[in-house]
Amino acid sequence: MPVNLKKFGFEFETCEEKVAYSIKHEDKPLKLSEDMTKTLEYLLWYVPNINSAQSQENELTSSLNFENFVFGIIKNYMNLANKDVAFLNYIDPDIVKFYDKRICPHSQKIILTKSEGESKTDCLLRHIRNSLAHGNFNLVEDMLVGFDYKFGPGGQEICTGIFKIFPKNLLSGLSSLDEEVTAEGLAQIALQRTGYRLERFNNEDRDTSFDFYVKKGSKRYALEIKKYKDTEVLSEREVQKLLDKFSGLYESIIPVLFVNTSFLKKETKEKLKKERVIILDIKNILKMLEGRDILGEIESY
Template sequence: MKNLKIKGFEFESCKEKIPYSLIHDSKPIRLSEEMTMALELLLWYVPNINSMQSSKNELVSSMDFDDFVFGICKEKMNLNNSDVCFLDDISPDVVNFYLKVLCPRDEKLILTRALNESKTDSLLRHIRNSIAHGCFNVVSDLFIGFDFKSSANKLSECSAIIKIKPQNLLKALLALEDEVTSERLAQIALQRTGYYVEKFGKYDSSHSFDFFVKKDDKNFALEVKKYNGFETLPQDEVDKLVRQFENISKDLIPILFINTSLLTDKSKERLLQEKIIILDIKNIKKMLNKRDMIGEIVKDSGAL
């Protein structure tokens, strides 16, 4: 233990470790309801996997919002920064620390990443691999899994060690569908820069927008738009956006959160002429770092 050191990561110090084996005593292994549901989600339903049942979620694999998405997973799994590390490789000493005895406290993730792989995609890939290859067990109320390279029933290089509670894993997997959304991303970015945010219907049920947003003496109507089927938006879609913001209260400043790669220069100019603030991915990233891009845009555009 004294020779094990990973910067920023805390190994468990536990006197009463539980011995275990990766070989299951009873076959099939008895799993809790939470673990069974987590397995089903991992196999068929989590975003961006090769399954007919899997939905597409660009945020999960986005390197731009890597920390945002993985941060939600960590929160749901009750993990601190000191419980998680990403390494280029995992030494045999670290593997041996977890392989045959287990501290029944403290959930931990030790992961490697493929090139340009998001942290969340790495986590999902390694958990699925450990389950698919049978390199896991459930000890007390903890799932312990390893992602080994294997050949001829021999285990070699380890690329991940996962020690988590099944119920917390389930919470994280469900959050990928419910909370890892563009709407949630926009809401968090706004709140981090001091804006009050609520569902627009609570403010005014006669118009359909995603959020009513307020800061100081400025009120906003914010709409989040996702267009997976377009490379660039055709003119009729731009016209629809303009019409959506027509006839709203003069006290409201319209905001459109959209991937600006979808907009031609002509479309951007049209929206700006209609005094619609355009928030793009770069602006949202800056707001996640507590820079008030809406305030800057309002200040710079004297017409608003």
């Protein structure tokens, strides 16, 4: 039995029906179904935030603030429990031996080393991509088994990642990211978890509209979600556009701005507050995802 990882919440599987396998491909190329070929191609080239010209960026997938929330979505789609996943600083050779040559084809496990500043989801996708790109993988029934290695001092190979997963479940999770792991999606989930109802904003009497009409009891809010790239501080022009949009437009509806507050100068925040605009930032959304009604708290303060 390999080293004890219970302090990380990880449990090694017990299995009397382990299946022998080899990382070496006897058939070259591997004989794959059409579905599995597409799955591996997607994991190799098209998942977000990997070193591929075909990969698209997903800012929230890479966010350390939201990493547990995002990775939680992935785990749910993959049917993984906390005991099935470990992020370590170092993978002991005994762990590698435990999964080398014979595995349980029913129990999924992920053991990875994570770089500083890297989110859990980005870490998983990076190790899978490296394993596929370097050929350190094989299929055992419908399970994808892979190892990621790097060269250490003296040219010695060091294992930095081990996974055995059902890749179709991972793809289902990844396809959900575009729908769920967006600023818009997170704001929706956070508000719904704290008892708010959301509708698409539609005000035909105005030239301008917000992203969502938000309701809870007698309270009414207009939610605007702003995402800015390559911006350190909002320009005066953009600030004025926000002020013009919010200023005195709605008597019975309170404007709410969801924005990364690092983009806002102190003076900008004060101007928005004078217009009765509630500002929600990432920290607020994280608290709301945990069930705390920050929007109500801010208004009653």
